Amino acid sequence: MNGEERKGLSSQSPDEAEDKEKDQRTVTVNPSHMGKAFKVMNELRSKRLLCDVVIVAEAIEMEAHRVVLAACSPYFCAMFTGDMTERKAKKIEIKDVDGQTLSKLIDYIYTAEIEVTEENVQVLLPAASLLQLMDVRQNCCDFLQSQLHPTNCLGIRAFADVHTCTELLQQANAYAEQHFPEVMLGEEFLNLSLDQVCSLISSDKLTVSSEEKVFEAVISWINYEKESRLEHMAELMEHVRLPLLPRDYLVQTVEEEALIKNNNTCKDFLIEAMKYHLLPLDQRQLIKNPRTKPRTPVSLPKVS
Structure with a gap:
């Protein structure tokens, strides 16, 4: 090797030499490797080969491999690597899951299917x-x-x-x-607690073509268990936006409802709504309270 060749080699920096070495290497990734490995592990499990733990739920016993369970479930990983007594136990009972469900989940750990x-x-x-x-x-x-x-x-x-x-x-x-107009007709709505009904009907996003539906929902909920729920009438009516109802509906339906007639607070809400209708349009906008605020549902125009 002459002097110029030696000079050319020595002029390469360590980084350049490393990059050149990397260019000459090929890293391959086999995308099916993991799937094949888990398939074999599941076959070993089905043949009860190399299994080192038995998981028990109810009357069902499932043999498995600790390392597979630990690799896929943080719950099992903590159990098998921590200071728990189950760390070295050959048989482990899981009390909070039924046997059939646990079996499905262990199958999932091995197969990724459920x-x-x-x-x-x-x-x-x-x-x-x-x-x-x-x-x-x-x-x-x-x-x-x-x-x-x-x-x-x-x-x-x-x-x-x-x-x-x-x-x-x-x-x-x-x-x-x-979907409130349909929801209010169902058994689930009628069985809601007071707080749950209040939360639902007070939402600005409630989708109703008219506030009539909200009023009807309140009356239905009260009448479903009238004796125990009657005392909550005023608390519910506080969330019904009576001023947004047509005047005719207020007079012909709301005012004639016995549940309203027999409750002074509810009658006050009705009077508030009637006064609202007597105001000129420009003055109505000056009244700011939750019952005069139009709802703003996602899929329907504002209630007027």
Whole structure:
């Protein structure tokens, strides 16, 4: 090697030499590798080979591999790597999940497949939450969201609230607001608590073509269990925007309603609405209270 060749080699910086070496290497990623590996692990499980733990729920026993469960479920990972007594136990009982549901979730851990149905979603979601299988939990939420209907949206909303499914809770609540005229006819609405009814009918986003629907909903809810609910009439009527009702409806329907006649506070709300109608249009705008504020639903024009 002559002097010029040696000079050319020595003039290369370490970074340049490293980049040149990288250019000469190829990294390949096999996208099917993980799938194949889990398929083999599931086959081993089905043949009870290399299994090192038995998961028990109710009367059902499931053999499995700790490392697979720990890799897919933070719940099992904490159990098998922490200071819990289950860390070295050969048989572990899970008390908060029924056997059939737990079996489905362990199958999911190995196969990434699970079927969510109307029959199993209410037990599957809390079980997935316990095992911290967040993909399954989200699948359950997505399924419930796709099943929203005026006859079940309030029940789904309550279920989402109990299990802290924030997005589903918001979706179900919005659905109830947007379909209120149909929702108010159902059993779920009639079984709501006072606070839940107040929260729903006070919403600015309630979708009603006329405030008449809100008034009718209040009367229906009271009459459903009249004896125990009669005392709440004034508290509910506070959220009905009587001034936005047509004058004829106020006179012919609201004023003639016995539940209004027998409640002094409700009669005051009616008088307020009648006075509102006696004012010139430009003066009505000066009255600012929740009952004179038009609702602003997402899908319908403002109530007038």
